[in-house]
Amino acid sequence: xxxxxxxxxxxxxxxxxxxxxxxxxxxxxxxxxxxxxxxxxxxxxxxxxxxxxxxxxxxxxxxxxxxxxxxxxxxxxxxxxxxxxxxxxxxxxxxxxxxxxxxxxxxxxxxxxxxxxxxxxxxxxxxxxxxxxxxxxxxxxxxxxxxxxxxxxxxxxxxxxxxxxxxxxxxxxxxxxxxxxxxxxxxxxxxxxxxxxxxxxxxxxxxxxxxxxxxxxxxxxxxxxxxxxxxxxxxxxxxxxxxxxxxxxxxxxxxxxxxxxxxxxxxxxxxxxxxxxxxxxxxxxxxxxxxxxxxxxxxxxxxxxxxxxxxxxxxxxxxxxxxxxxxxxxxxxxxxxxxxxxxxxxxxxxxxxxxxxxxxxxxxxxxxxxxxxxxxxxxxxxxxxxxxxxxxxxxxxxxxxxxxxxxxxxxxxxxxxxxxxxxxxxxxxxxxxxxxxxxxxxxxxxxxxxxxxxxxxxxxxx
Amino acid sequence: xxxxxxxxxxxxxxxxxxxxxxxxxxxxxxxxxxxxxxxxxxxxxxxxxxxxxxxxxxxxxxxxxxxxxxxxxxxxxxxxxxxxxxxxxxxxxxxxxxxxxxxxxxxxxxxxxxxxxxxxxxxxxxxxxxxxxxxxxxxxxxxxxxxxxxxxxxxxxxxxxxxxxxxxxxxxxxxxxxxxxxxxxxxxxxxxxxxxxxxxxxxxxxxxxxxxxxxxxxxxxxxxxxxxxxxxxxxxxxxxxxxxxxxxxxxxxxxxxxxxxxxxxxxxxxxxxxxxxxxxxxxxxxxxxxxxxxxxxxxxxxxxxxxxxxxxxxxxxxxxxxxxxxxxxxxxxxxxxxxxxxxxxxxxxxxxxxxxxxxxxxxxxxxxxxxxxxxxxxxxxxxxxxxxxxxxxxxxxxxxxxxxxxxxxxxxxxxxxxxxxxxxxxxxxxxxxxxxxxxxxxxxxxxxxxxxxxxxxxxxxxxxxxxxxxxxxxxxxxxxxxxxxxxxxxxxxxxxxxxxxxxxxxxxxxxx
Numbered sequence: 001x002x003x004x005x006x007x008x009x010x011x012x013x014x015x016x017x018x019x020x021x022x023x024x025x026x027x028x029x030x031x032x033x034x035x036x037x038x039x040x041x042x043x044x045x046x047x048x049x050x051x052x053x054x055x056x057x058x059x060x061x062x063x064x065x066x067x068x069x070x071x072x073x074x075x076x077x078x079x080x081x082x083x084x085x086x087x088x089x090x091x092x093x094x095x096x097x098x099x100x101x102x103x104x105x106x107x108x109x110x111x112x113x114x115x116x117x118x119x120x121x122x123x124x125x126x127x128x129x130x131x132x133x134x135x136x137x138x139x140x141x142x143x144x145x146x147x148x149x150x151x152x153x154x155x156x157x158x159x160x161x162x163x164x165x166x167x168x169x170x171x172x173x174x175x176x177x178x179x180x181x182x183x184x185x186x187x188x189x190x191x192x193x194x195x196x197x198x199x200x201x202x203x204x205x206x207x208x209x210x211x212x213x214x215x216x217x218x219x220x221x222x223x224x225x226x227x228x229x230x231x232x233x234x235x236x237x238x239x240x241x242x243x244x245x246x247x248x249x250x251x252x253x254x255x256x257x258x259x260x261x262x263x264x265x266x267x268x269x270x271x272x273x274x275x276x277x278x279x280x281x282x283x284x285x286x287x288x289x290x291x292x293x294x295x296x297x298x299x300x301x302x303x304x305x306x307x308x309x310x311x312x313x314x315x316x317x318x319x320x321x322x323x324x325x326x327x328x329x330x331x332x333x334x335x336x337x338x339x340x341x342x343x344x345x346x347x348x349x350x351x352x353x354x355x356x357x358x359x360x361x362x363x364x365x366x367x368x369x370x371x372x373x374x375x376x377x378x379x380x381x382x383x384x385x386x387x388x389x390x391x392x393x394x395x396x397x398x399x400x401x402x403x404x405x406x407x408x409x410x411x412x413x414x415x416x417x418x419x420x421x422x423x424x425x426x427x428x429x430x431x432x433x434x435x436x437x438x439x440x441x442x443x444x445x446x447x448x449x450x451x452x453x454x455x456x457x458x459x460x461x462x
Numbered sequence: 463x464x465x466x467x468x469x470x471x472x473x474x475x476x477x478x479x480x481x482x483x484x485x486x487x488x489x490x491x492x493x494x495x496x497x498x499x500x501x502x503x504x505x506x507x508x509x510x511x512x513x514x515x516x517x518x519x520x521x522x523x524x525x526x527x528x529x530x531x532x533x534x535x536x537x538x539x540x541x542x543x544x545x546x547x548x549x550x551x552x553x554x555x556x557x558x559x560x561x562x563x564x565x566x567x568x569x570x571x572x573x574x575x576x577x578x579x580x581x582x583x584x585x586x587x588x589x590x591x592x593x594x595x596x597x598x599x600x601x602x603x604x605x606x607x608x609x610x611x612x613x614x615x616x617x618x619x620x621x622x623x624x625x626x627x628x629x630x631x632x633x634x635x636x637x638x639x640x641x642x643x644x645x646x647x648x649x650x651x652x653x654x655x656x657x658x659x660x661x662x663x664x665x666x667x668x669x670x671x672x673x674x675x676x677x678x679x680x681x682x683x684x685x686x687x688x689x690x691x692x693x694x695x696x697x698x699x700x701x702x703x704x705x706x707x708x709x710x711x712x713x714x715x716x717x718x719x720x721x722x723x724x725x726x727x728x729x730x731x732x733x734x735x736x737x738x739x740x741x742x743x744x745x746x747x748x749x750x751x752x753x754x755x756x757x758x759x760x761x762x763x764x765x766x767x768x769x770x771x772x773x774x775x776x777x778x779x780x781x782x783x784x785x786x787x788x789x790x791x792x793x794x795x796x797x798x799x800x801x802x803x804x805x806x807x808x809x810x811x812x813x814x815x816x817x818x819x820x821x822x823x824x825x826x827x828x829x830x831x832x833x834x835x836x837x838x839x840x841x842x843x844x845x846x847x848x849x850x851x852x853x854x855x856x857x858x859x860x861x862x863x864x865x866x867x868x869x870x871x872x873x874x875x876x877x878x879x880x881x882x883x884x885x886x887x888x889x890x891x892x893x894x895x896x897x898x899x900x901x902x903x904x905x906x907x908x909x910x911x912x913x914x915x916x917x918x919x920x921x922x923x924x925x926x927x928x929x930x931x932x933x934x935x936x937x938x939x940x941x942x943x944x945x946x947x948x949x950x951x952x953x954x955x956x957x958x959x960x961x962x963x964x965x966x967x968x969x970x971x972x973x974x
Contacts, residue, residue, distance in 0.1 A: 113781035367783035430897035
């Protein structure tokens with residue numbers, strides 16, 4: 001209760017201050033303890049208008065839009081292999097840097113392990129001090145739990161990124177396997193101590209962690225903040241997860257709590273999943289109508305980015321941008337940021353409440369569950385279901401007026417989105433994917449549910 | 463005029479019968495499925511007395527119009543011959559009948575039918591030959607065209623078209639179809655209806671009847687100027703212009719001669735049958751028969767391919783994304799072939815099936831494919847590598863014109879046992895990979911599979927933590943009394959390339 005109360009005050013406080021500072025000049029006054037700088041270019045072009053936040057420990061001036069390198073564009077390779085479209089990555093990075101973006105977040109695990117290399121190729125064309133690199137120690141696989149393997153992974157990151165120091169290093173996804181796995185990955189093997197040494201040596205400028213899953217690990221690490229001195233923490237925050245993360249999945253934690261815990265300790269937060277992998281831009285029709293009615297000229301996604309960016313203790317908001325249009329839209333949103341008013345904040349909360357009525361599966365297409373050893377294309381199956389749900393193509397009875405159309409759309413679309421051999425009916429329920437899901441979706445259960453629905457559609461026995 | 467009517471009706475039949483083999487959605491069958499059922503041989507095999515009597519009556523009245531209008535292979539030859547005629551007009555000449563060959567083949571055919579040598583029967587039957595040509599050669603083109611439309615539809619976010627798999631169901635059958643199409647095309651190009659009047663058993667039977675037909679082309683000797691134009695336009699080579707005689711056993715009532723005659727000396731009318739001059743044998747016709755056999759043999763040898771079994775070990779997950787490689791399934795060795803529900807049993811099926819491939823063409827699940835077994839070559843059988851016999855589908859039974867697969871409803875099908883599942887312990891994923899599975903039990907439409915604890919010995923290969931105490935391993939237990947043999951378990955079994963559960967056919971289907 002105390003926490004909740006405190007957060008309320010923080011937010012209200014912040015919004016009030018924004019009101020004083022004037023709506024257009026965003027984060028500046030808002031960041032109570034941090035004191036952020038706001039660069040207000042005078043030209044009409046978005047160039048030079050990016051909103052920046054300042055890291056209290058290293059005084060890094062970080063762009064509010066951070067480039068997430070997890071959903072890089074791919075040139076279609078053969079069936080099982082997708083190759084990163086490096087040319088496109090370079091062009092997007094060029095455009096981002098030209099418009100003030102300077103924070104790039106990657107991991108050894110992303111894009112089948114090729115994200116770091118692509119990031120390195122794109123960024124090495126710029127002076128080292130002109131950008132900040134964030135990467136992670138993604139030693140999820142038990143075979144990389146040893147000290148040697150973990151350190152090798154860390155050194156390999158430097159090699160792939162073509163750098164000799166890392167600006168932001170994260171323990172990746174703490175909490176996903178609970179306390180036990182955390183101990184194995186970082187404590188028993190002494191890897192966390194090693195990273196602290198590296199920070200002391202200056203090869204890691206900021207040390208932090210990204211959190212998904214078991215909140216006990218999050219709480220534990222913050223309780224040891226005096227010792228570890230976390231420079232930043234990466235959390236999932238958006239207007240749906242602000243108050244509803246736990247309701248969507250009892251095993252997850254509301255962003256409101258996570259953010260307040262960090263703000264309390266003056267730890268800057270890096271935001272991931274501000275758009276829930278596109279789920280907050282690909283929304284049901286009636287929600288589009290409500291958002292567009294308020295801001296007819298702004299994209300649906302811009303609401304989500306404004307929500308995340310409006311909090312003062314946030315260092316940067318990561319967006320995994322696959323297409324140039326994503327980048328352009330996000331640049332517009334943050335050049336400069338128009339913080340949410342109090343009224344807009346509660347409006348988005350009512351949108352979130354309305355979205356909770358839809359039974360979408362909280363998959364953000366991060367592909368952490370992949371590859372499924374039995375060849376299932378898990379995200380594609382879940383996304384197709386969500387797409388049909390958003391389009392109103394999930395029917396509950398053959399008496400529904402659009403039953404035939406919905407059936408056709410679901411079944412034909414299913415075969416188009418997912419090759420037959422990778423569909424849900426091939427899921428054997430081995431459960432190997434469950435541990436990897438940052439959203440903690442019970443994947444086999446959902447796949448079997450979708451399979452039953454598909455069978456009912458095929459057999460007309462709904 | 464008569465010729466134009468013949469051409470119009472023939473094209474109508476030809477187009478829609480062809481579409482029966484091309485349309486994988488099954489919509490055409492609803493309206494035009496009867497066109498396959500009025501084919502002579504299928505009607506005889508399905509003991510469809512009404513149709514047979516009707517066709518005999520038709521022939522006794524109008525002559526062999528069946529051959530020039532209803533039979534798709536006949537029309538196919540006419541189309542090819544038309545191109546031949548473009549190259550050189552008035553190209554045909556009279557040749558005497560080769561009766562020993564016709565009746566010889568007919569006798570062999572009947573013997574083979576009684577003896578149940580389906581492959582021989584299927585090789586000669588006209589309708590099924592055309593079915594194979596359409597199903598093997600035309601259908602892929604049609605499907606590629608469809609897939610192109612589906613590709614466009616997908617990009618315009620339309621659900622009007624959906625893509626379909628294009629695959630060769632059996633190389634042997636494909637080769638025979640291609641050879642048949644080629645040989646018949648060459649014959650038709652050069653000499654018109656050679657096949658119909660020397661090989662085709664249906665043509666021989668109908669030819670025997672058509673001699674007594676009420677209506678037939680008659681030469682009016684008073685008007686005839688002996689120009690011989692009729693004979694040179696007779697694709698059946700049956701007009702002996704010199705003697706003003708027409709061999710009505712070979713005349714297919716195409717009316718070309720009536721049209722060709724400048725003096726209107728030929729009328730389609732009633733006339734007393736004249737005595738036929740029966741002349742003796744021939745030369746070239748023997749070749750086609752032999753060629754088909756040879757090509758078949760050649761292709762049989764090439765299909766004996768060894769399946770390489772490369773077990774892909776489930777890779778350890780270290781990075782995000784990507785798709786595991788899925789190995790293609792290989793058909794298990796079945797001691798008995800599985801035939802579709804409605805076929806009553808292997809014997810009934812073999813005796814009635816003309817191997818026209820209509821059921822193979824319409825099977826939406828990729829289950830039916832032509833057999834490569836010599837005694838029932840090209841007759842369809844079931845296998846579950848690409849899909850399984852889905853509970854909502856009974857398409858093959860709806861389209862079968864020959865009564866080999868009798869009509870059943872999906873509800874009836876759910877209670878017909880066509881085979882039963884067999885468990886192969888050595889392949890079962892819970893035992894080999896040490897993971898939970900039960901996909902067969904989850905998808906069994908009759909609930910014939912339940913998962914039970916396994917207490918026997920097994921060797922778990924690989925994976926971390928071998929020494930740990932594992933939870934009880936569950937393996938499938940099959941209730942063969944309830945199993946209908948649909949193959950859901952076999953198709954959805956994660957073990958590859960050989961499933962850990964497969965369906966074994968049974969001799970005689972059983973109603974549960």
